[in-house]
């Protein structure tokens with residue numbers, strides 16, 4: 515990774531003053547070039563919604579694990595292949611972005627379907643949604659026992675199990691659902707399938723981070739930008755903030771700090787997965803709003819902020835560009851992307867089919883900006 519020093523100016527002066535006073539020097543690089551990152555957890559939807567969002571991911575990321583919670587869900591290899599074809603057809607010409615497909619695990623997923631997924635070469639994980647846990651999860655798993663044959667086949671085939679790690683028991687407090695999942699179902703899965711490779715998706719708690727850190731190398735976790743940048747207070751800052759509502763829900767500040775520590779630790783079992791989950795503005799700003807943060811328009815820039823705030827920019831490369839590929843057994847990307855330190859303001863909303871979508875940090879000014887390809891659907895306004 516190339517981190518270029520700051521241009522002269524205020525930061526240069528700060529540096530000289532710091533040196534004079536014998537203070538530690540805070541380096542504020544002007545640019546950051548890293549191997550092209552991948553997004554190991556992404557929702558693209560379908561049809562016009564997909565066409566409205568896919569280019570945002572494709573202009574930055576080389577590959578993405580595409581979640582299968584469509585309506586109807588992507589439960590077969592044939593459906594995954596057709597979905598992949600639609601994604602490729604929706605990409606701008608000349609884009610090299612590769613969608614990595616997933617199957618949606620149901621009570622009825624058969625071992626031969628898992629074997630066929632492995633043979634396909636384009637299905638890279640099987641997603642376990644506890645039924646009722648989140649958006650389009652009604653067809654998900656109703657009881658762990660029911661998917662034992664499929665899990666056994668995944669273990670045999672070396673197919674990654676991607677987990678939405680929350681219990682759905684309404685008696686369990688909303689903020690405890692991930693912790694209880696890890697203590698009960700995840701413990702059981704790991705015990706009964708000792709060879710299964712598992713990604714605990716979008717972790718939100720200190721306990722999940724410790725669990726992954728202390729487990730063997732076959733379990734990893736993705737971490738989203740919103741869980742690195744926000745704690746649950748942000749959900750209620752000055753009023754209810756529907757665009758920060760995602761699942762698993764934001765937790766208290768001490769959890770956010772633990773996630774930042776995990777992401778910036780250099781441990782290869784924590785890697786980037788945005789969980790960018792587009793929902794039309796009308797579906798978020800309503801009586802019973804959908805869960806999901808649409809982070810794709812500035813995801814890498816937000817991760818860079820989180821890493822810089824933790825004084826850990828040199829660790830962004832492993833988290834964003836290496837560790838996910840290594841875990842999935844895929845080659846690392848060879849080309850690069852560059853972020854420059856240039857303030858720009860995210861739009862209040864972006865086009866989304868017939869309506870609009872509000873991105874994460876809408877209307878806010880970010881300090882990092884992708885150097886190449888200016889986003890064509892978004893007016894990036896330099897503010898400094």
Ligand code: DOR
Nearest residue numbers: 648649760761791805806
């Ligand atoms: O916030 C979320 N949105 N969490 C999920 O698990 C699903 C996702 C979606 O598909 O909207």
Ligand code: ZN
Nearest residue numbers: 555557581789
């Ligand atoms: Zn997701």
